Amino acid sequence: MAIPAWKQVAETKRQSTLDAIPDKWRIKGPIPSATEQRDVTGAYIQQFLTEREIEITETDAVGITERTTTGQWTAVEVTEAFCHRAALAHQLVNCLHEIFFDKALETARALDAYFAQTGKPLGPLHGLPVSLKDQFHIPGVETTMGYVGWINTFQGISNDPRYLTHESELVKELRAAGAVLYCKTSVPMTLMSGETMNNIINYTQNPKNRFLSSGGSSGGEGALIALRGSPGGFGTDIGGSIRVPAAFNGLYGIRPSVGRMPYEGAANSGDGQNTVLSVIGPLATSTRGLTLLFKSVLGQSPWLGDPGVLEIPWREEVEKETRGLVEGAPEGLAFGIMYDDGEIEPHPPIKRALKIVEDTVRGLGHRLIKWEPPSHHTAANIAMRAYDLDGGADVRQNFALSGETPLPQVVIDTTGSPQKAAQEIAALNVEKREYQKRYLDYWNSTTQLTGTGRPVDAVICACAPHASCIPTKYATVAYTSFINVLDYTAVVLPVTNADKEKDVVQERAYLSELDRKTDGEYDADVYDGAPAGIQLFGRRLQEEKILVLAEYLGEKIKKASA
């Protein structure tokens, strides 16, 4: 039987991305298998780089811009170092959809010229390479979003004048802030998956443990940044798609509330479904890197370019107030902690990560209460129904463009079921609002428990039951999708790594059949080395507060787990 046409189109595309890597940056000889070389971060990838390239690429976004905005490092040198490392990263774990290093170097040269001429940086991100998930349109660069049927088209539309010309609002604003764009990162087909796989690049592995997933849907971002092929980039999150790759790759990531980052002009899945919205947020190698990227976009007044963005500039007063809390008496800060969601207990590495955070918080003298909110499974159920409102019509139409085969990790219905009608959708919107109200009331009620005179300042919980996951074994999105239903702010922090010696299964009673199944899928040997992160979340639109708390707690956790 002949190879289907779509497979050939996909293979051509896959090869063209690899072909965009200059010869000098190609890894000679075969890439070792995961068995031969599980972890390709750190020393492994460093072997291909110069000392100087390592110095640059292992500096965080704040460290880089401190140098590029003051003329200590040139944009060209920084860009070249990241292009080289991103090229290596892609060869190791398949994390890129688009490579456009030439354009990047052109931008970098222009930035250097600007600095030479004016003595000033163009903006706060002057000379900083920033990676983007393959949902953002950049003139001259294709966007496939992992669909074979989008190759050579604008979002699946042939002969559309926007093909290779359209520019997403975020792209405009990053450029205006001085960022250098150089690659777009891999996504799962449909975007609706906790793993990153599609028929073009196949599978994005976890760089710390290539037996496992890099997470999804911003899995290309997660893998690339984990390998320090990027100091920070932007993903999107409708059910955990920023937080899961951040947690699975030992990174920091923020899922802000709807209306802070500009989605205008970006590609999406199921565009127009507005019960549970996808949002944009950065992933980075430090919390201060997240804050820099987030603040720099706000500094461009995105509400003037995107009608969906709220006119809320970075709130210095909230940042200041939170720093006051952090610097005040330890018992003036109160956290909630949730050990499990009532249906599935996390695997041992995640339990240990939560314990490290708990011990850190207690050790610092802060108040800690057990978080017992309205069921997150109710929220996960609302989210899943929101994703499935069109019965999978949107994704099936996109598959049909090429005839490609859906992959099993897609969490929404791809076989086709009836679309929901207006009144059912309205009822779901009301159900969501009522859940939000119950959750808010619960949040407020913790004032009675914290002893600070306020409700909890933030809540700690897992991002998934597993530290990364074995391909096709993603257990549940209930640990993340409740945040999307609530539209709360969540920041992911790395805590530790799975350790086959420490993280052994204990006999225990199971919460559910799914709990038993998930527990059975834990394998201490296979998971060994996988990053284990947690999320710290606050109410809606609490980005300034949660970023400050995450920076504070992240530093303490780093010390505790070092």
Add this chain to the structure above:
Amino acid sequence: MAIPAWKQVAETKRQSTLDAIPDKWRIKGPIPSATEQRDVTGAYIQQFLTEREIEITETDAVGITERTTTGQWTAVEVTEAFCHRAALAHQLVNCLHEIFFDKALETARALDAYFAQTGKPLGPLHGLPVSLKDQFHIPGVETTMGYVGWINTFQGISNDPRYLTHESELVKELRAAGAVLYCKTSVPMTLMSGETMNNIINYTQNPKNRFLSSGGSSGGEGALIALRGSPGGFGTDIGGSIRVPAAFNGLYGIRPSVGRMPYEGAANSGDGQNTVLSVIGPLATSTRGLTLLFKSVLGQSPWLGDPGVLEIPWREEVEKETRGLVEGAPEGLAFGIMYDDGEIEPHPPIKRALKIVEDTVRGLGHRLIKWEPPSHHTAANIAMRAYDLDGGADVRQNFALSGETPLPQVVIDTTGSPQKAAQEIAALNVEKREYQKRYLDYWNSTTQLTGTGRPVDAVICACAPHASCIPTKYATVAYTSFINVLDYTAVVLPVTNADKEKDVVQERAYLSELDRKTDGEYDADVYDGAPAGIQLFGRRLQEEKILVLAEYLGEKIKKASA
């Protein structure tokens, strides 16, 4: 043929509202016809009041609270005066659904006791009577929202424990701010009408000209406040329902953006439709009254009680910055003005009102540009499709509860058409977003025209083609619904009154068949005396700025038209 059961239920309810008026406040003898007494405001209603009652009820909300929060006036005296005047208003124009003066006086007594005890007001609205559209739930008070089928039920549900016990979030917050609630005002059945009529109270007339409509859907608020039976109250607006009654009754009203005022726990029509959302806002007898009511609700941190409210407190810095613009050089302020929407030219009184505003703005030396935005009819069409997504299922279900007959002024489909499916709804959401983007780009583009270095500060346009309207002759909602599609901030200002001597029809070319028809419906004699207002609008979430500009411009217009 026997009278249908629903008519008897409606009549009983209508009578029970009238029965709640104490004997001493009943108008003896028949109410004169509109032909005998067109205008029942001012001297006409004053005949039934004492000097002191007139003094109190003709003071605006700021003037009242200046006295009630300092102990100069008691809450009881103020409440009694407004109860009396509201009772008269209802007898004259049918503007109330619920009367609960006894509860109000109880509240007022408690407030007076609180003040006597503490020497302090309970909050910024201490002792201020505030009226509410009949969508808000108050314990002990029914909510029918103009549906016969809701009588004796909670939103149409029999034996629901929330019946007579549920409290809307806004109600809680107004009470906490010290407001006295005493009546709920009439609405059109379905809320989807520019006039106020239902099978319970029949029709709410315009107090300045009882041949005409009080507007809708917050028409009871408009009529009551026009008669000074309330110093201010809260309505809702999904297509013009605050602005139309404000304009038709010579009042001030604000349609804020979504997420500033708490809708939580209020009744609604088509709840859960979230393409174009209804919002809450105040109507009052002065702009500073609007600001007081708006700020007082924000002062209660409504985002802690309603998950839909944005955590944006009153922005003093925006207020201050705008005051700086107002007090600066006149050419530092720029306005847009739209004379017609391209499909229907306004009637002569509205044209004259626009001319008064234009001349005022020019006379003050401000910049003025002609507003030529993306068609408002495109927006009106999007809005109408949003209202009709369920094919009228929601309203038909509510009619069916009692078997009552729909009235012809309802603007949505009541005969029943198929519900839209998820993908059609998603496509409409995308269409809306694209329209918002085009409009925002147009707004930004005016920087090239204003000469201030900024886009226009605000835009002036009509609220409807007519100054109030002849029953069943409401021409189009396109003058208001574009604001709801854009989610912009709009404040209504009174300008003048229709004048049969000045406002005569001129021969002219027609923009459309609808323009010819609407023009033909103008009758200088019938419209004589009707208030003619305009709206001043700004971008999304510009409440602080637009309120300051409206206060400034409103005062200048008042002088100009005096």
